[in-house]
Every structure is written in structure tokens, then in C-alpha cells.
Amino acid sequence: MVKLNKIYTRTGDNGTTGLVAGPRRLKSDLRVDAYGAVDETNAFVGAARQYTAHVPALDATLMRIQNDLFDLGADLATPDTGEKPEYEPLRIVASQVDWLESEIDRLNADLEPLRSFVLPAGSAASAALHVARTVARRAERQMVALAQIETEIVSREAIAYINRLSDFLFVAARWTNDKGQADVLWIPGKNR
Numbered sequence: 001m002v003k004l005n006k007i008y009t010r011t012g013d014n015g016t017t018g019l020v021a022g023p024r025r026l027k028s029d030l031r032v033d034a035y036g037a038v039d040e041t042n043a044f045v046g047a048a049r050q051y052t053a054h055v056p057a058l059d060a061t062l063m064r065i066q067n068d069l070f071d072l073g074a075d076l077a078t079p080d081t082g083e084k085p086e087y088e089p090l091r092i093v094a095s096q097v098d099w100l101e102s103e104i105d106r107l108n109a110d111l112e113p114l115r116s117f118v119l120p121a122g123s124a125a126s127a128a129l130h131v132a133r134t135v136a137r138r139a140e141r142q143m144v145a146l147a148q149i150e151t152e153i154v155s156r157e158a159i160a161y162i163n164r165l166s167d168f169l170f171v172a173a174r175w176t177n178d179k180g181q182a183d184v185l186w187i188p189g190k191n192r
Contacts, residue, residue, distance in 0.1 A: 012027065015027055015028075017032055019031070019032075019077050019078065019079060020074065020077045020078040020089070021078050021079060021081070021085065021089070022079050022081065030142060030145060030146045030149070030152075031076060031077075031079065031146055031152065033142050034076050034139060034142040034143045034145075034146050034154075035072075035073045035076035035077050037135065037138050037139035037142050038069055038072050038073045038076065038139045038162070039069075039073055040135050040139070041069060041132060041135045041136045041139050041162075041165070042066050042069040042070065042073075044128070044131050044132035044135050045062055045065055045066050045069065045132045045169075046066060047128055047131075047132075048062065048125060048128035048129045048131075048132050049062050049063070049066075050128075051123070051124045051125035051128055051176070052125050052176065055176075058107075058172065058175070058176070061103055061172075062172075064099075065100075065165065065168070068092070068096055068161070069165075071090055071091075071092060071096070072092050072158060072161060072162065074089075074090040075089070075090060075091050075092050075155070075158050076143070076146075076154070076158065078090065079152065079153065080153040080155070082153075091155060091157070091158070092155065092157045092158045092161045093157055094157055094160075096157070096161055097157060097160045097161050097164055100161065100164040100165060100167075100168050101164060103168055104164070104167055104168050104171050107168075107171045107172055107174075107175040108171050108175075110175060110179045110180075111171070111174055111175060111179055111180040112180055115185065116185040116186050116187070116188075117185070117186040118173075118174065118183045118184060118185055118186065119184040119185070119186055120133075120134070120173070121184040122173075122176075122177035122182045122183060122184050123176050123177055123178075123182065125173075125176035126173040126174070126176045126177040126182075127173075129169050129170075129172050129173035129176060130169070130170075130173045132169050133166050133169035133170050133173065136162055136165050136166040136169060137166050139162055140159065140162040140163055140166065143158065143159055143162060144159060147159065
């Protein structure tokens with residue numbers, strides 16, 4: 001159980017932060033940036049939920065995603081050093097990715113195939129989900145960049161989860177636009 005009695009510690013005043021394991025890192029470190037973008041994604045999913053509360057099934061899915069995003073943040077904040085840890089670190093697992101895929105399929109079954117790219121618009125819920133989607137894509141880019149560093153490990157499941165999450169958020173954004181009927185389609189070259 002996490003217990004936070006004191007919010008400020010002053011230990012980060014020098015521009016560093018503590019990970020779950022390992023030495024302190026600069027707050028500008030790519031690993032810190034990656035889990036910060038995951039945290040930001042979570043905040044935007046929470047903001048989108050202000051518009052989905054009236055749709056219990058979707059709202060429950062988004063709440064579960066928020067919990068999984070904390071798992072993903074914990075995964076990224078606990079670098080795999082290749083050594084046996086004192087305790088089993090929290091890691092994203094394949095079943096979390098599989099669940100997201102099933103949720104994508106569930107919502108996508110109600111949608112007509114796309115005839116064009118969609119603009120991030122329509123209902124307030126849709127626009128908010130599109131914002132969360134773009135932030136998730138940024139988190140994915142940062143995680144992939146982190147995984148390219150020889151001394152850093154990011155699991156395949158963690159990258160798959162964030163990739164699938166942005167897919168889910170895209171489908172959910174369309175679904176909240178009257179199941180795609182209120183999508184705002186891109187018209188290439190319309191304003192030339």
C-alpha cells in the first residue's frame with residue numbers, strides 16, 4: 001500500500017528525481033520524460049471522463065485504463081537492470097494488451113469503416129479523447145526512443161500497451177461521435 005504523508009521532500013530541488021530502483025536521475029532524463037508523458041496521458045483520460053460519465057461501460061473502461069497507466073508508469077519508473085530485484089517489480093503484461101484489443105474490437109464493431117481521416121473534433125468527449133490519444137502517441141515515441149538506448153530496457157508489452165492505447169482512444173473518440181456518424185472528416189485541399 002502506498003502511503004504519502006508529506007508531499008514535498010525537497011529532494012528534487014536539485015533537478016533530480018528518484019526512481020523505484022537505481023540511482024537518482026535528472027528530471028530531464030528520457031526515462032523520466034517517458035513516464036511523465038504516461039502520467040500526462042492518464043490526466044487527459046481523466047479529463048475525458050468528465051464527458052463519458054453518462055456512458056457507464058465506456059467510463060468503466062477508461063477508469064480501468066487509468067489504473068493500467070499507473071501500472072505502466074510504475075513499470076517505467078522501475079528500470080530493468082538485468083539483476084535479480086529484491087521484490088517483483090510491477091510490469092505491464094500481455095493480458096493487459098489483449099484486454100485493450102478486445103475493447104477496441106467491441107467499440108469498432110459499431111463503427112462504419114472510415115472513408116477519410118477524421119479531424120479531432122465533434123463531441124466534447126471525442127475531442128478530449130483525441131487529445132489523450134495524441135499525448136499517448138508522444139509517450140509511445142519517448143518510450144521507443146528510450147528503448148533504443150543500449151543501457152535502458154523497455155519491455156515489448158509496455159510499448160505494445162501504449163501503442164494499443166492510442167488505437168483504443170481513436171476508436172473511442174469516433175464511437176463517442178454518435179458511433180462515427182458525427183465524425184468530422186478531413187477534406188484534402190478543401191481551402192486552397
